[in-house]
Amino acid sequence: MKAIVCVKQVPDTSGKVAVKENGQLDRASMPAITNPDDLNALEAALTLKDHTGCEVVVVSMGPPPAEGMLRELLARGADRAVLISGREFGGSDTFATSQIIAAGIDEIGVEKDDIVFCGRQAIDGDTAQVGPQIAEKLHLPQVSYVTDIKYQDDGSLIVTRALEDGFMTVKVETPCLLTCIKELNEPRYMSVPGIFECYGKPYEVFDYNRLKDNPLIEDDTIGLKGSPTNVWKSFTPPQKGAGTMLEGTDVAAQMAQILADKHLI
Numbered sequence: 001m002k003a004i005v006c007v008k009q010v011p012d013t014s015g016k017v018a019v020k021e022n023g024q025l026d027r028a029s030m031p032a033i034t035n036p037d038d039l040n041a042l043e044a045a046l047t048l049k050d051h052t053g054c055e056v057v058v059v060s061m062g063p064p065p066a067e068g069m070l071r072e073l074l075a076r077g078a079d080r081a082v083l084i085s086g087r088e089f090g091g092s093d094t095f096a097t098s099q100i101i102a103a104g105i106d107e108i109g110v111e112k113d114d115i116v117f118c119g120r121q122a123i124d125g126d127t128a129q130v131g132p133q134i135a136e137k138l139h140l141p142q143v144s145y146v147t148d149i150k151y152q153d154d155g156s157l158i159v160t161r162a163l164e165d166g167f168m169t170v171k172v173e174t175p176c177l178l179t180c181i182k183e184l185n186e187p188r189y190m191s192v193p194g195i196f197e198c199y200g201k202p203y204e205v206f207d208y209n210r211l212k213d214n215p216l217i218e219d220d221t222i223g224l225k226g227s228p229t230n231v232w233k234s235f236t237p238p239q240k241g242a243g244t245m246l247e248g249t250d251v252a253a254q255m256a257q258i259l260a261d262k263h264l265i
């Protein structure tokens with residue numbers, strides 16, 4: 001049994017966000033962190049490992065410096081790391097990214113009882129498309145926005161997912177893919193023995209040559225050529241003017257008056 005966790009390295013947007021003159025995110029000048037939802041995905045996999053002893057494999061597609069993040073995830077308890085990296089993969093949109101990651105997961109192998117865990121959404125690209133697209137490309141059943149997982153003896157899962165106005169509980173057979181949100185769990189920290197062990201654990205790089213014979217990889221399914229979407233324009237929205245603070249015990253009446261003056265009510 002394996003838990004495969006997809007993890008993206010992202011710029012830390014909690015501090016000052018640097019934007020280049022052309023409107024693109026200046027990734028190089030911002031610290032890189034593990035995408036927050038992906039730590040919840042890893043925690044779900046490590047909890048499963050605590051109960052079953054399953055192998056936890058972390059997978060990331062990104063440039064070579066992502067090795068540091070993957071070593072940290074090995075120190076948190078993952079058993080094996082795979083970095084998918086190559087110039088041929090550059091310029092990929094979400095469709096091509098999920099195609100390449102699906103090929104990497106296919107090479108690792110998905111068998112009965114295995115679970116692929118993703119975060120719901122990356123804090124830089126923000127599309128929440130990659131997890132569901134990987135599931136489609138690997139023909140796996142998927143459950144998104146997962147807040148609770150109960151493992152059944154027959155290998156199936158009872159999974160709760162968050163909806164806009166409530167929750168939904170579904171049964172899903174394995175192998176499957178789950179996209180996780182922060183309400184699922186509290187990610188653990190690295191342990192001191194984990195830090196010592198992380199450089200001895202298996203670490204592999206899947207480059208283009210390693211993946212090119214996988215049936216999911218064709219030159220027109222990866223990189224810019226395999227990307228059906230284009231970034232047309234990127235810009236920072238103009239700052240809004242300062243707001244008006246209403247004070248006193250009758251703010252509702254004041255608000256109603258302002259809206260009436262503007263003929264909005």
Ligand SMILES: Cc1cc2nc3c(=O)[nH]c(=O)nc-3n(C[C@H](O)[C@H](O)[C@H](O)COP(=O)(O)OP(=O)(O)OC[C@H]3O[C@@H](n4cnc5c(N)ncnc54)[C@H](O)[C@@H]3O)c2cc1C
Binds near residue numbers: 092
């Ligand atoms: C036309 C176009 C060109 C682009 N060119 C580039 C480029 O040249 N360089 C570049 O860096 N980006 C590029 N991007 C952005 C890139 O496509 C996205 O960063 C990537 O597809 C992930 O999408 P997202 O950030 O919205 O992830 P989401 O779909 O929000 O992520 C959901 C989950 O999927 C998993 N996941 C997502 N990405 C990865 C990953 N890389 N590795 C492992 N797991 C992952 C994680 O579990 C994550 O929580 C481009 C996008 C477009 C539209």
